Amino acid sequence: MNNILRKEMKLSASVLSYLFIPFGLMFLIPNYPVLCGAFFVTLGIFQSFQNTRETNDIVFSALLPIAKKDIVKGKYLFVCVIEGAAALIMTAAVIIRMTILEKAEIYINNTLMNANFFAIACAFVIFGLFNAIFVGGFFRTAYKTGVPFVIYTVSVFPAIFVAESIRHIPGLEGVNAFGTDKIILQILLLICGIAVFLILTLTSLKFACKNFEKIDL
Amino acid sequence: MIAEIKGICKKYPSFELKDVSFGLEKGRIAGFIGRNGAGKTTxxxxxxxxxxxxxxxxxFFGLPLKENEKEIKIRTGxxxxxxxxxxxxxxxxxADTVKRFYDTWDEEAYRRYTQLFELDENKTPTELSEGMKVKLNLALALSHKAEILILDEPTSGLDPFSRNELLETFRELKNDGAAVFFSTHIISDIEKCADDIIYISxxxxxxATAKEDFIKKYSAEGESIEDTLLRLEGGAGNE
Incomplete structure (x- = not known):
């Protein structure tokens, strides 16, 4: 799998996939829908799938001495590496906001969703949606990127709206905790977000392997 | 027999591959000839x-492809x-990425072929002519000691000099014991270097027979293989 990941990163990936990872730092922007940062990260990954099609990467990979399902696994692994790197940056940004900048007035008076562990959990859900809708959709044909990306985009913005609004529901104010307030709840929410990500990704991977197996290249 | 293709069928809305069968032998060059759209690439x-x-x-090598894909692909180019x-x-x-997939990668052979084909490793495929792109693909395929080479229209886009060099390379590979299977619509390539002719229409x-048998069976006296194939294809077209 190391060789396949290396091929993904060296030959198939668009440089934009790497350049868009720092969009995780949008978690530092006050009064801004921080989850758009997660969307931009996926937009960067989308460029690699465009590259995949333009460089004949799928057929090239199918000619290598690897199983067909390993091609799919390689793509998912690459996507998860980029998403994981972005999640680390988001986590760093959240920790900075929780600690060094805990007393920064601009964050205390933040009018939109706070960048906390719940926000990272939501970012994981967005990444899970991307993997399930876009990456899974791509492997239905192994060349169409437009339709799956449009479906993903149409789905992700309502999801961001829901994540931004949920704190206004009575009793759920805790999701917008600032600093280290309600830290246990925040950590539990993060674990839930990661669990949703894993379920969406692994389920999608399973179906993608099956769909890709049926395709004539 | 190093490879055996038995009764392959594939139906598309506007084209059908019907009961395609032939065999490939070690140390022989098989030319797969047919007009555009005859079913070569399929x-x-x-x-x-x-x-x-x-x-x-x-x-391949007596192993069914579907169950032994990985092993077979290591041994084929x-x-x-x-x-x-x-x-x-x-x-x-x-090249650096490809070689990691093959335990059999021969760096010396890769250097030899890049030199022979005058490939500048710092160039990108967009900077290469069509012929040089073919040579790049060939250098990659030849560098992992493949026992059988499957080449889809390798001579297309090559100038006569490069084509001649390539056909010479096929002969060298054959002498080393490899089987070479190449599809083409250029009949002179077959005449020059193929031991076996597989003609699809x-x-x-x-x-699907040895070149000498093909000539005996299908060619009229004094007729070249090119004339024979053109006549046969004309006949097929008039059916």
């Missing part, structure tokens, strides 16, 4: 497990004259 794709066939089987991989990546990066194998 057959090659079936041999590489890139498409799902409706019937038939493909075996593929090159296409019609597709370019990673057009904007440096050749050295492509309208999705069916019309002939």
């Amino acid at each position: 057959t090659v794709k079936a041999m590489l497990n890139l498409i799902h066939t409706d019937g038939g089987s493909v075996e 593929y090159s296409s004259g019609t597709v370019s991989w990673y057009p904007r990546k440096k050749i050295k990066d492509i 309208k999705g069916r194998i019309a002939a």
